[in-house]
Amino acid sequence: MPLVMTSHSGVVVPATAPSTSSAVIGQRPAMLSMPSLVGDPQIGAMASCLLVRHASSAVLGLVLAGVGGRIRRRRALRSTTSRRVTSADVADHPPLQIEDAPEDLSEQRVLAGKELDGKPWPSPKNDRLLKAARGEKVDRAPKWMMRQAGRYLPEYQALLKTSDFFTVCKTPSLAAEITLQPYRRYNTLDALIIFSDILVIPVAMGMPCGMEPAVGPKFEFAIETPADLAKLNLKPDVDATLSYVFDAIFFTRQRVENEVPVIGFCGAPWTLMGYMVEGGAVRSFDRAKKWLYLYPEESRKLLSALRDIIVEYLVGQYDSGAPLLTVFDTNCGEVPPSVYEEFCVADLKYIAAEIKRRRPHALMSVFPKDGEIATFNDSDYDVVGCSWTTSPARARRDCPDKTLQGNLDPYLLYADPAVIRERAKRMVREFGVDKYICNLGHGMLPTHPTDGPQAFHEGVNAVLRDDAPAPAGGDVEAGGPPAPSVVASFTAPLTFHLEDGATVSVPFAAEGARGLQRSLTEFIAMFKKKMAAEKPQRWENFEYAWAQDGLKLELFCNPNAFATIFDVKMFLTVRCRDQIKVTSDVPLSTLQGDLESYVA
Numbered sequence: 046m047p048l049v050m051t052s053h054s055g056v057v058v059p060a061t062a063p064s065t066s067s068a069v070i071g072q073r074p075a076m077l078s079m080p081s082l083v084g085d086p087q088i089g090a091m092a093s094c095l096l097v098r099h100a101s102s103a104v105l106g107l108v109l110a111g112v113g114g115r116i117r118r119r120r121a122l123r124s125t126t127s128r129r130v131t132s133a134d135v136a137d138h139p140p141l142q143i144e145d146a147p148e149d150l151s152e153q154r155v156l157a158g159k160e161l162d163g164k165p166w167p168s169p170k171n172d173r174l175l176k177a178a179r180g181e182k183v184d185r186a187p188k189w190m191m192r193q194a195g196r197y198l199p200e201y202q203a204l205l206k207t208s209d210f211f212t213v214c215k216t217p218s219l220a221a222e223i224t225l226q227p228y229r230r231y232n233t234l235d236a237l238i239i240f241s242d243i244l245v246i247p248v249a250m251g252m253p254c255g256m257e258p259a260v261g262p263k264f265e266f267a268i269e270t271p272a273d274l275a276k277l278n279l280k281p282d283v284d285a286t287l288s289y290v291f292d293a294i295f296f297t298r299q300r301v302e303n304e305v306p307v308i309g310f311c312g313a314p315w316t317l318m319g320y321m322v323e324g325g326a327v328r329s330f331d332r333a334k335k336w337l338y339l340y341p342e343e344s345r346k347l348l349s350a351l352r353d354i355i356v357e358y359l360v361g362q363y364d365s366g367a368p369l370l371t372v373f374d375t376n377c378g379e380v381p382p383s384v385y386e387e388f389c390v391a392d393l394k395y396i397a398a399e400i401k402r403r404r405p406h407a408l409m410s411v412f413p414k415d416g417e418i419a420t421f422n423d424s425d426y427d428v429v430g431c432s433w434t435t436s437p438a439r440a441r442r443d444c445p446d447k448t449l450q451g452n453l454d455p456y457l458l459y460a461d462p463a464v465i466r467e468r469a470k471r472m473v474r475e476f477g478v479d480k481y482i483c484n485l486g487h488g489m490l491p492t493h494p495t496d497g498p499q500a501f502h503e504g505v506n507a508v509l510r511d512d513a514p515a516p517a518g519g520d521v522e523a524g525g526p527p528a529p530s531v532v533a534s535f536t537a538p539l540t541f542h543l544e545d546g547a548t549v550s551v552p553f554a555a556e557g558a559r560g561l562q563r564s565l566t567e568f569i570a571m572f573k574k575k576m577a578a579e580k581p582q583r584w585e586n587f588e589y590a591w592a593q594d595g596l597k598l599e600l601f602c603n604p605n606a607f608a609t610i611f612d613v614k615m616f617l618t619v620r621c622r623d624q625i626k627v628t629s630d631v632p633l634s635t636l637q638g639d640l641e642s643y644v645a
Contacts, residue, residue: 243312378415433486469504
């Protein structure tokens with residue numbers, strides 16, 4: 046007998062099996078579909094994770110009845126079948142708790158937004174994240190995780206067995222369920238982030254998109270030449286095309302009963318343009334970068350159109366109940382800083398300024414992944430995120446006026462829980478609790494174990510403001526050992542032989558030279574372990590800092606970029622007060638020789 050479902054009108058309709066082809070967003074989604082019960086060897090496991098409820102003595106059904114008035118009918122979806130669950134295909138997970146969305150959800154949302162009449166949304170019971178975003182003092186660092194809702198959770202995977210990715214995004218009851226799943230597992234989370242996708246904006250512009258297995262999102266066409274811009278609607282009706290996201294935010298806020306804030310988000314113009322030009326997910330954005338240089342005026346036209354859509358989209362999210370809005374520029378580091386400044390920065394700053402003008406109580410966050418965050422210290426963003434490639438000390442120095450967010454290496458979550466806890470504690474101390482939101486340096490990965498985030502939360506919770514209100518001293522790498530910071534009197538200049546044959550002499554001290562030698566010895570020992578390792582893994586960056594009377598010398602190396610110890614180069618920076626005087630690569634062997642000559 047096929048699985049059936051009851052519509053809002055009460056009519057029982059068959060639920061067809063999901064298609065094996067990739068679903069396409071850009072068309073009205075079908076209702077939630079489930080596989081047939083007939084001949085399915087995994088139905089026991091499927092039934093246990095999705096409920097099934099007796100619609101009659103002869104029919105199993107998922108009842109999605111309409112609810113009037115308040116949005117408060119919840120049920121845990123548990124199996125009513127007596128068949129024993131033996132399939133290992135569905136991992137153990139909490140039961141799904143899909144709650145019916147009322148037929149008039151959109152009307153309720155619009156009315157609630159109007160009733161605000163310019164006032165902020167009522168503060169959530171746990172407002173730690175919002176306080177930190179405003180720069181207010183909190184008892185401990187608030188925390189959430191990029192991509193915390195979704196792919197690594199068994200309960201998410203179970204739900205996706207019954208539907209497809211974009212249909213879930215467009216179904217408020219399902220998007221809310223997935224948004225809530227990490228909060229049930231990790232109940233000290235300080236925020237939810239709505240389950241959606243950055244590519245819903247290009248879809249609203251007329252680019253249908255499907256999710257292909259083992260590939261990712263793929264558009265029906267790419268923006269290959271400027272002529273393809275004619276295929277796009279550069280001024281779509283945001284309320285008409287993206288209201289399902291607004292409904293999902295409003296419904297999620299109702300379901301969580303305003304316990305914690307719901308974060309809204311979007312992709313930045315440059316990141317969205319990258320996907321649109323490439324036609325979907327790719328390993329590198331070569332075609333998109335060529336577009337910037339080949340068609341600069343058309344690039345600005347597309348970026349400006351995306352900017353204006355984003356403003357409307359984020360205002361709509363705020364009006365639906367998201368007090369903090371995040372702009373993710375995942376592709377920031379794909380272009381040189383000067384190109385990013387030329388094409389992207391002004392639009393990003395405009396987004397924050399315009400939203401603040403229209404919604405003064407909205408809090409804004411930007412994540413320029415692998416970019417120069419100092420660019421945003423004078424912007425209207427309240428929060429600036431940094432990836433794991435930036436040390437906490439450098440982030441504080443580059444963006445002193447903002448609340449910072451980040452930046453644990455996501456790969457650390459594969460480590461032993463005890464290691465994760467200690468690294469998380471160290472990271473909080475290095476950033477300091479004040480003006481800090483604890484997060485990862487990028488998103489959760491599909492293969493992450495669920496105990497990794499738990500250890501992350503436990504580590505963060507263990508550091509209270511009284512323990513570390515301000516950043517720990519010295520330049521440090523997130524999750525890595527503290528970089529030595531030496532202050533001593535000058536004795537003689539240390540001459541560095543740079544890669545291009547030039548030399549630079551820096552006033553230095555014997556204590557600093559010996560400290561640097563010790564640090565390099567430890568780095569070389571670690572690198573030898575890297576070369577001897579049987580399995581590839583990510584190794585911690587090396588950072589060294591020495592400062593005296595306004596002069597600062599810094600050395601940085603990413604060991605993962607080099608195959609052998611003979612290839613290793615250090616990146617040298619010499620600063621005088623706030624000005625960078627020298628930047629250059631220095632071969633490790635040359636640096637060792639320079640130090641030996643100095644100490645001798």
